[in-house]
Amino acid sequence: xxxxxxxxxxxxxxxxxxxxxxxxxxxxxxxxxxxxxxxxxxxxxxxxxxxxxxxxxxxxxxxxxxxxxxxxxxxxxxxxxxxxxxxxxxxxxxxxxxxxxxxxxxxxxxxxxxxxxxxxxxxxxxxxxxxxxxxxxxxxxxxxxxxxxxxxxxxxxxxxxxxxxxxxxxxxxxxxxxxxxxxxxxxxxxxxxxxxxxxxxxxxxxxxxxxxxxxxxxxxxxxxxxxxxxxxxxxxxxxxxxxxxxxxxxxxxxxxxxxxxxxxxxxxxxxxxxxxxxxxxxxxxxxxxxxxxxxxxxxxxxxxxxxxxxxxxxxxxxxxxxxxxxxxx
Amino acid sequence: xxxxxxxxxxxxxxxxxxxxxxxxxxxxxxxxxxxxxxxxxxxxxxxxxxxxxxxxxxxxxxxxxxxxxxxxxxxxxxxxxxxxxxxxxxxxxxxxxxxxxxxxxxxxxxxxxxxxxxxxxxxxxxxxxxxxxxxxxxxxxxxxxxxxxxxxxxxxxxxxxxxxxxxxxxxxxxxxxxxxxxxxxxxxxxxxxxxxxxxxxxxxxxxxxxxxxxxxxxxxxxxxxxxxxxxxxxxxxxxxxxxxxxxxxxxxxxxxxxxxxxxxxxxxxxxxxxxxxxxxxxxxxxxxxxxxxxxxxxxxxxxxxxxxxxxxxxxxxx
Numbered sequence: 001x002x003x004x005x006x007x008x009x010x011x012x013x014x015x016x017x018x019x020x021x022x023x024x025x026x027x028x029x030x031x032x033x034x035x036x037x038x039x040x041x042x043x044x045x046x047x048x049x050x051x052x053x054x055x056x057x058x059x060x061x062x063x064x065x066x067x068x069x070x071x072x073x074x075x076x077x078x079x080x081x082x083x084x085x086x087x088x089x090x091x092x093x094x095x096x097x098x099x100x101x102x103x104x105x106x107x108x109x110x111x112x113x114x115x116x117x118x119x120x121x122x123x124x125x126x127x128x129x130x131x132x133x134x135x136x137x138x139x140x141x142x143x144x145x146x147x148x149x150x151x152x153x154x155x156x157x158x159x160x161x162x163x164x165x166x167x168x169x170x171x172x173x174x175x176x177x178x179x180x181x182x183x184x185x186x187x188x189x190x191x192x193x194x195x196x197x198x199x200x201x202x203x204x205x206x207x208x209x210x211x212x213x214x215x216x217x218x219x220x221x222x223x224x225x226x227x228x229x230x231x232x233x234x235x236x237x238x239x240x241x242x243x244x245x246x247x248x249x250x251x252x253x254x255x256x257x258x259x260x261x262x263x264x265x266x267x268x269x270x271x272x273x274x275x276x277x278x279x280x281x282x283x284x285x286x287x288x289x290x291x292x293x294x295x296x297x298x299x300x301x302x303x304x305x306x307x308x309x310x311x312x313x314x315x316x317x318x319x320x321x322x323x324x325x326x327x328x329x
Numbered sequence: 330x331x332x333x334x335x336x337x338x339x340x341x342x343x344x345x346x347x348x349x350x351x352x353x354x355x356x357x358x359x360x361x362x363x364x365x366x367x368x369x370x371x372x373x374x375x376x377x378x379x380x381x382x383x384x385x386x387x388x389x390x391x392x393x394x395x396x397x398x399x400x401x402x403x404x405x406x407x408x409x410x411x412x413x414x415x416x417x418x419x420x421x422x423x424x425x426x427x428x429x430x431x432x433x434x435x436x437x438x439x440x441x442x443x444x445x446x447x448x449x450x451x452x453x454x455x456x457x458x459x460x461x462x463x464x465x466x467x468x469x470x471x472x473x474x475x476x477x478x479x480x481x482x483x484x485x486x487x488x489x490x491x492x493x494x495x496x497x498x499x500x501x502x503x504x505x506x507x508x509x510x511x512x513x514x515x516x517x518x519x520x521x522x523x524x525x526x527x528x529x530x531x532x533x534x535x536x537x538x539x540x541x542x543x544x545x546x547x548x549x550x551x552x553x554x555x556x557x558x559x560x561x562x563x564x565x566x567x568x569x570x571x572x573x574x575x576x577x578x579x580x581x582x583x584x585x586x587x588x589x590x591x592x593x594x595x596x597x598x599x600x601x602x603x604x605x606x607x608x609x610x611x612x613x614x615x616x617x618x619x620x621x622x623x624x625x626x627x628x629x630x631x632x633x634x635x636x637x638x639x640x641x642x643x644x645x646x647x
Contacts, residue, residue: 058543058544060540060543060544085548088546088547088548089546090546091543091544091545091546092544092545092546092547093546096544096545097541097544099537099540099541099544100537101537104536104537104538105537105538105540105541106538106541107538107541107542107556107559107560108538108560109559109560110556110559118545118547119545119546122545122546122547122551123546167541170541170545171544
């Protein structure tokens with residue numbers, strides 16, 4: 001593993017939402033480290049806290065959410081202790097983010113050139129002319145054909161793939177040290193997905209950016225990740241490097257996820273599904289959060305599954321898992 | 330070249346120019362071209378352009394000075410009926426196509442100059458109300474919380490009164506006169522703009538690009554005024570256009586009651602008010618200023634309607 005100091009450290013992060021139905025523990029005790037140049041994939045189904053983790057790091061928790069516990073360190077900088085004004089200097093400059101749907105993440109009333117140039121004027125204090133020149137440079141870098149013309153285009157005049165390239169250009173404009181990509185390819189069709197992922201990897205190599213890639217597509221994980229965090233109901237349930245995770249998944253949830261991928265060529269009548277749904281975050285099971293849906297528990301029952309919450313425990317070098325069935329012996 | 334290879338060549342060409350739609354057209358130009366395709370927008374625009382022309386060149390077009398008393402200058406009596414040579418009036422008499430008013434002045438010249446006064450009133454009151462209303466509404470909607478609470482309750486208080494009644498009260502306190510009337514109308518219409526802006530900002534601020542702007546590290550001020558507000562302008566533009574009509578009507582109402590423009594200023598409401606007792610003996614003195622008010626208000630209402638259709642993407646532009 002990388003012995004150097006991590007760029008980003010998230011320690012025991014908990015982000016809760018106070019709703020009428022009770023407190024929703026959207027993120028509950030998530031910890032991880034991110035090193036320079038690596039890609040950490042966060043996987044999980046909808047509503048498991050992937051996006052809220054990302055927004056917590058960016059300091060953009062929507063109301064009524066609040067960070068109740070934990071620490072987010074960017075190098076030596078404690079992000080949670082920063083004032084709004086100081087945080088604004090870090091955002092977009094040293095930590096940047098790409099959103100899911102590029103067509104709604106770009107402002108419809110400004111040309112894309114203006115929007116990219118804005119990043120330069122905000123963080124580097126460039127004049128408008130210089131900023132536009134730099135914008136042209138990054139547009140070229142992200143592979144936009146005929147950037148001189150495209151600069152003056154509005155977001156609605158671009159295809160999804162082009163718009164996502166623009167978003168990436170904006171995010172990478174100041175060469176950030178950390179890039180958070182929240183399902184960057186979900187809104188795109190498959191051929192464009194491949195191009196965008198290719199582009200992201202290429203840029204990551206060039207700029208040495210550490211990336212947190214949030215996705216629910218295990219194909220993308222296999223393609224992009226160095227390490228993977230599998231999340232379920234606000235918690236990390238398994239943490240491993242990508243090869244280990246695919247060769248030797250430990251947590252029942254991860255295994256179930258792997259089985260539910262369709263395989264080309266395999267004779268399958270029906271895809272395997274995980275029974276049940278994610279428990280409501282306001283009313284979580286007392287024991288293991290996955291227990292009600294866990295298929296393996298039926299084969300080898302363990303009384304603790306329903307009564308005691310398991311901890312995330314190292315089961316091998318750089319491989320940890322939150323399950324009584326794996327760690328209880 | 331086979332059909333297949335031609336097709337594939339065409340296809341790859343398409344990929345290269347993916348997303349290219351020729352010359353990008355500025356948004357406002359698209360909106361204008363849509364506006365020009367809508368009937369009510371066309372008519373409203375024509376009416377307003379004519380009114381603007383009249384207002385700009387009132388001195389040149391009108392045959393007399395609107396303030397000039399014609400006693401001793403021409404053989405006319407006060408409240409003389411209109412005399413149009415073309416329609417068979419004796420050519421020996423001087424032509425006054427809208428007749429003579431109660432102070433022996435040319436009514437036509439006064440109505441023409443009234444355009445200038447009314448348009449000025451409409452534009453200044455709406456600009457003032459717009460400036461403050463949009464600012465308060467935007468701040469209120471964007472920041473929410475106690476700021477929102479204070480501003481919106483204040484606006485509710487103003488909205489609690491019937492607008493013309495409140496305007497009368499304000500003028501009564503400040504004293505009659507055109508400036509105080511304008512101020513009063515600005516104050517009573519301000520809450521409308523604040524409310525519409527707030528509602529619009531509330532919906533826009535939840536969109537992804539606002540979060541994206543925050544991620545880029547933009548300040549609240551920058552996000553609100555340069556990112557959110559331009560996207561929230563559509564309903565405000567429509568409301569402001571319709572608001573000009575209301576402002577003109579309100580100002581005419583105040584002047585009619587003697588609280589706005591004071592004689593001898595050629596203001597339509599004042600002209601109506603000073604001749605209201607002669608409606609049966611000299612109907613032309615009430616008719617022409619009244620028609621002028623109606624046409625102006627109609628023009629702005631039609632334009633407002635057209636703008637609403639042109640700027641609302643949910644309506645189908647076939």
